[in-house]
Each structure stands twice: as C-alpha cells, then as structure tokens.
Amino acid sequence: MSESPPQQQLSPQPPHPAVPRPVPSEVPMLGALPQPRRVTRLWRSKAVRAGLVITLLALSGLVILALVREQTGTHGFLVGLGLATLPVPLLMAAFRWLDRVEPGPWKNLLFAFAWGACAAALVAIIANTFATRWIATATADPASADTLGATVIAPIVEESAKAAAVLLIFLFRRRDFTGIVDGVVVAGFTATGFAFTENILYLGNAFGEDQQIGTSGLASVTAATFFVRIVMSPFAHPLFTVLTGIGFGIAALSARRARIRRVALPLLGLALAMGMHALWNSSASLFGPWGFYAVYGAFMVPAFGLLTWLSIWTRQRELRTISAELPAYAAAGWLAHTEPRALSSMRARTVARDFARRTHGRAAAHTVSEYEAYATSLAFLRRRAHRGAAGPDFVEREQELLHHLWQRKHVAGPALTYAARATGRVRTPPPYRDYSGPNPYRH
Template identity: 55%
Template sequence: MRVGGITVLLVSCGLTVLELLRRTVGTEGFLVGVALSALPVPLLVAAFWWVGRVHPQPRRNLLFAFGWGSCAATLIAVLTNERVGDWLTSVDPGDSERLTLTVVAPVVEETTKGLAVLLVFAFRRSGVRGVVDGVVIAGLTATGFAFTENILYLGKAFGEDRAEGSEALDGATAATFLMRAVVSPFAHPLFTAMAGLGFALACTGRRRSRRVLAPAGGLLTAMTLHGAWNGASMLGPLGFLLVYVAFMVPVFGLMVWLAVRARGDQLRTVARQLPAYAVTGWMAPAVPSALSSMATRRVAIDLARAAGGEAAVRDAREYQEVATALALLRAGAEHRGAAPDFTVREGELLRRLWRCRAIAQPTLAQAALLTQRPVRVPPGWAARPGWVAHPGRATPGWPATGRPPASTAAASSGPGVPPGGGRPSWPVIPRW
C-alpha cells in the first residue's frame, strides 16, 4: 500500500514537472533537453553504485531517491523558485536575480533534495549503516534532480539558438551542455552529499546533540556550496574558473576521498567482525577474509554461476549482502551499544545466511584460495585477537552469538561445520 502510494505520488509529480518544462521550452527544445540531459546520468549512477557496492542499498531505496530527485524535488523547486523570484522582483528588481541564484535556489533545492535522505533514514532505517549509505542516497537524489533541471537549461539554450539561427554545436546549447554535463556533472551530487553525510553521522552517533547538529550542519554546508557555485557564475569567466579550480575541485576531491575511504572501512569491518561467526560455526574460516575483498567476491560469483547458473548466483549475492549487513550490524552495536532488537535482527540475518550457504560458502572459500595467499591455521586460532567479539566494548547484556543448527544432517554437514556441530576446523585460511 505504501509503495503504491509513493509510486503514484512520484509519477504524478514527474508528469507534472515534465509538462511544465515542455510548455516552458517548447516540444522540440524539451526533446533535445531530455536527450542531452540523459547522457551523464549513467556515469553518475555507476559511480554511486560502485561506492555502495560493498553493502548495496535495497533497490526500493535507490529508486525512491532517484525518483524523488527527478520528480518531486524538481517540481517543488521549480514552483517555489518561481514564486519567490517573482516576489523578490516586485520588492527589489535590481537584486532579485542575484538573491534568487545565491540564496533562494540553494535553500529551496537543497532542502527538497535533503527531504529524500531524511525520509529514507526515518522510514527505511534498517538499510542505513553509515557514511556510504548517506552519500549514495543523497547522490542519487541529486542525480535525478540534475537530470530534470538540465532539461530546462538545455531546452532554453536550444530555443535561443533556434531564435538566433545558430548551429547547436557552436551555440548556447553546446556551451550549456559542456558546462553542466561535462565540466560539472557532479555539482548537484556533491552539494547534496553533504546533507547525506550529515544524516549518516547523526545515525552513527550516540549523543543527542550530534543527531541534531550533524544533519543541520550537513544541510547548511550543502546550501553554502550551492550558493557559492551559483554566485561564481556571476563573476565572469575568470572569476568562475578561479572558484572552480581553487574551491570546488578540492572539495570534490575531498568528498571522493571520503567516500572511497568509507567504502574501504566497510570491507575492513567485514574482516574484523565476521570471524566471531566463523568461530561459532556459522561460516567457514575462509569466508571473512574472502568477503573483505571485492575481487574475491567477484570470483566467487563467477564460480557460483559456473556451478549452478543464475539461481546459484542469486544465493551467492544474497549471502554476500547478508554477511556484510551482519558485520555492519555487529560493528554498530559495538560502537553505539546493542539496540533492544539486536538479537532479533542478528538472528534473522543468520537464518538467511544459513539458507544460502550451500553454494555461497564453498565458492567463497575457493575464490579466496585463487585470489589470496593462504597460510596454515595456527594452533588456537579461535582465540586470536579480533576473532571474537570484545564484550568490554559493548554495553552490558551484549548478546552472545549462538551456534548454527546442528540437529539435522544438512545443518551439521554445512561448510565450516564439522559433524555434530562444534568449532570449524579447516586446514587453511587466507592471510589476514
């Protein structure tokens, strides 16, 4: 019911904003704008897909984010910017354009885009684990917003070229496309990623003040960057170039570094947290290390496809996603304290993990042997630091990880579980 209602809302907003744009720029300009605006979208979507690949967001979250940005956020922004701009023109005609560009548009647009992040974090909280999720949701929202907004600018530019008799390749259309799709395709995603980062920091902190200040600070930073970017366009070519090179490029580089580092942190969390489940028999000892490498994961998927076709691939992918979610859940409990529903959520993830183990664990173990240098398991490996949870770092009542079911033949003979349950005993594991 909720999904259907949201879909109807977004589709209605999308049809409305597209019709408004068509009336504004004309049918021909609209079609040209749609075609040119779509060109950078696959690059942007692929970039955010790569960032979030370690722990993929549920598809519904991603579709909602892009749909909100391209439909609802743009409709609200177009109508609000127009109304406020008209009011400013009646009050102060001389400064209305500058104020609209540097104040009104950044505040309105970043607020509407940030609403998507807020809604996902509020109603789909279980799929949000940290910085990467915030950046991905915000980035896809802004990608959708930029797509629809570019239709307006490119359609207007095409109309200007037609009115002046200019060729599109050397007129305003080409200049607008170069500026918005080649020089700065990541502008909107960069701004909104700040808001996503703020919401993510709020979700990963214990202090109540952080839960309020982090989103507010992220949204304010997004508005400031957006206002500075719009203001730079009023400084002339040299002024714009200076702002672009000296300010926007370093900020973009910093955000890229942060996203890549956060992605690496997720893999390191997998390597640190999953051995606790290997110790108790939920997975083979080779699995934690295998899952901490994207290259090994890819090889495991290929092995699963060769062994059992697409059905095996689905199980292998689900296993990888569930195991990663399990590691991030446990890391969050260690960092912020175990939530009241921790045991329930952990148990559900473990049951899903156990159902998918038949093909996933052997292929991961084999992939680890193919891609990582193996070493012999030393005596007492289960007691090595990092292989078990650290109760001292958790809140009182930290739930102990149970053992997998061993009452049936299928369970007791699963990968990593010796006959009768008990501690796994594989001859080799990859080096940590």
C-alpha cells in the first residue's frame, strides 16, 4: 500500500489568504463565455511566442553578423570571433555556479545571452552610430562627438538595451525570478553575450589595423586590445549590468503593495550601471593617459570584489532560507526531519545525488536533483509569502510543489537522509545498549 500525503495544516501558516475556488453553480456555461479572438488564442500559445522570440533573435543575429563582418572584414571577423570566445565559458560557468542553489532554466539563460549578443548589440551599434553622427553634424566637431558618444550616449543606450532582457524575464518568467541571485545571473548572461559581440568588433578592427600597418607580435594592436578587453577586464560589462540585475532582484523580494519600491529599485540599479559604465568609458579621456589604469585599480577592481562578495553572501543566505523555512513542512509530515539540513548544504546535496546514482543509477540521481530544486523553490515561495511578495497563486503553487516532492520522496528521501548523516549535518545517535541486566562489577 502506497503512503498517502499528509493532510494536516502546515504550522505556522504563511500570511497569505487562500484563493477561494468558485463552486460549480457559479461557473457559467461554456456557450455563455465570450469567444477569444483568433489572434489572442495564437498569442497565448507558448509555441507561437517562442517561435516569434527565436525569429526576432535570429534576424537580429544575422543583421549584427553582417554589420560586424562589414566593419572588420572576413579575416578580422574570424580572428575576433576566436579571441572573443575565450572568456565566455569562464563567465558563464561562474554565473551558473552562483545559481546552483536554485538553478534557473537554461532556456532563460540562453535567451538572455542571445539577447545580449544579438538584439542588444544591434540596438547599441545602430543607436550609437546614429547619435554620434548627429552630434558631429550639429556641432561640426567629430572629435567631441566621439568623446560624448562614448561617455554619455553609449552607457545609456547599451545598459538600457541589456536591461530589457532582465525586464522581460522579470515580467514573463516571474516564477523563475525570485531574488537577487536570479537578477545577477540573468544580467550576467546578458552582459556576457553583449561583451562577446562587442569584443568581436574591437578585436576584428584591431586585427585590420595590424594588417594595414604591417605590425605583428606582442606589440601589435590586436595583442594590446586582447590584453585590455579579454585579460584585464572581461568582467566589465557583466559588472555594469549586474547592478541592474540586483535592482530587479531586490524588487522581486519586495512586498507586492510596495509598488513604488518595485519600480524605483530597478531604475536605480540601471542608473548606477550607466554611471559606472560612463566612468569606465571616460577614464582615459577625462583623467589622462594613465586614467584608465587609475580607474581600473581604484574603482573597478574593488567594485568587482564587492559585488562578488555580495553575490556569494546572497547565495549563502539562500541556503539559510532553506534551513529556516523547510522545517515547517517537515513538522507537517511532508519531509523527513533530516531533509532540511541536507538541502541547506551544497555538499550534502552532491552526496545525495552521488548516493542515488551509485544505488539506483542516473535516473535516480536526476530524481534527487529535481527534488532538491522543488524543495528550494518551496522554501523561497514561503519566504516571499512571509514578506508579502507572493502572488495570488501562492496556494496553488505551494500545492503543486508539494505534489512534485511527494512523487519523488521515495527516491530522494533516503538519499538526503544518508547525505545529512554522511556530511555531519545530522548527528547519528550512538547504538542502543541495554543496561538493565546484572552488573558484573557490582559487589
């Protein structure tokens, strides 16, 4: 006989009212409902929306590919492409590691990267070129137009274009956007894609200059550009856009009634991203030939270290949220009492998956991984309910997550219990000894 899920109420209850379901008598007949328009039905289809997004990004990619190749030439494009690819896997791996507590869907991250590399890059190259030419024509001073375009126009246009990807995922994938780490990761992937395309352009142009003047080796323009953009500052664009992502992440944690805060925080993050970007672009023109290195050492590196610390601290805070929120479900019978301790440790999670893989194979390890993800989502959902940030579908979402957990409990439960004891998260009690018999040392 299979075990049935517990029916008792959770304690304490999250401060969110249940949404009443209409009784059958309140539901109108199907014929009385207004028939949706055909266009509306098509737009509601996930396949149609996904197809439109993919088509838009593909067209943007083809256009940006043609524009970059036109500026750099075929050989310059190939050289720039090869060199610009080098930091991409490292940056993506770093942001994915940060997202390990509650991994976001890969489709969201791939969309963010593609948006940055194609759509945002296309908007930036067109808008920056148009604005710079317009300023040069209006002022009859091409040099000042280039400086103004780099220090003012480019930060506003580029950061706004990258922020659009974060905004879209925040609005249309709200279930996957639950806090600061999600904002940092989505912004990081978007900025990595944008920097990838920009680096192709800069490195390809540098290679073209070397071809024209006939230089090669370490003293070449390509080598210098590679050192500055790939070795010294591959984190520059991600660092700027992460500020926007943090603003959206804090807004996701804010109470739903705090509408001003939910709007102001992303705008504040975007303004800070633009300001940091402007400072970086103007470092050489405003502070002299050594201004770039001064801003790099005195501002960019400390800012990078601070944001890295903040991201890791937020990741640890997510683990503490799991250990604080899941015991209520363990008390209600949904989880074993050892599971919250195991789920709040990344090492214990890994041990649980390895144990399931050794015992029952890859399918079991995948089941444990799914169980960990659903349990984490449940803990974050409960925390948002306590903050007043949960949506009107809180009850349905909670029941959905509990259902997924219960379906996988028979595989994941023993693995997590083993992991909790193997990693010391739960102390194994000493073996029981019966001292009720006669004591041979008693006289």
